[in-house]
Amino acid sequence: MTYSVLEDPDAAELAEEPQAQPPLYPSVEAWVGGYFAPMFLHRVPGNPRIRWCSQWWQHAEAIARLTLLWNTWEGARWEPAAKSGWWLDLDHHLPILLGIDGPFRNCRHPEGNRAGKHESPPDAAVDPAPDGWWD
Numbered sequence: 001m002t003y004s005v006l007e008d009p010d011a012a013e014l015a016e017e018p019q020a021q022p023p024l025y026p027s028v029e030a031w032v033g034g035y036f037a038p039m040f041l042h043r044v045p046g047n048p049r050i051r052w053c054s055q056w057w058q059h060a061e062a063i064a065r066l067t068l069l070w071n072t073w074e075g076a077r078w079e080p081a082a083k084s085g086w087w088l089d090l091d092h093h094l095p096i097l098l099g100i101d102g103p104f105r106n107c108r109h110p111e112g113n114r115a116g117k118h119e120s121p122p123d124a125a126v127d128p129a130p131d132g133w134w135d
Contacts, residue, residue: 023074029057031070040094045109050098053107055118061103065093 025031044052056062069090076086096102106119 021074021078024077025070025074028063028067028070031073032056032066035073036066036069044098046111049100051100051102051104051107052098052109053104053118054109055107056104058118058120059103060121062097065097065103069093 025034041052044050053059053062056066069086072082072086072089076082098104103121106117106121108117
């Protein structure tokens, strides 16, 4: 016996669920090396207004921003209407990520005889809230 989607409630449910597409890049690290760096970091060497750290994975803020960009980029690959939204996200995060006051502000790219520098950001102090504060 053959069921149509309308006759078979289980088939109707499956038809409504979006099919997950496999990511092109298996990790944020693969995406940064395979897409982000070649596409957006071509102006970094020698540019005093742009900061990048080859050890980007040691900067929590960079991990968070790049992971967000990677995840939304992967989704936008399959949804044409989402591509413009991804570019708007990128336009927001890129100046913060690569800015002179961004997460790589204490790092520098090697140039000529000057060695590169990586400096992990200091841990921010966080005091616990007083008892009853969140009640």
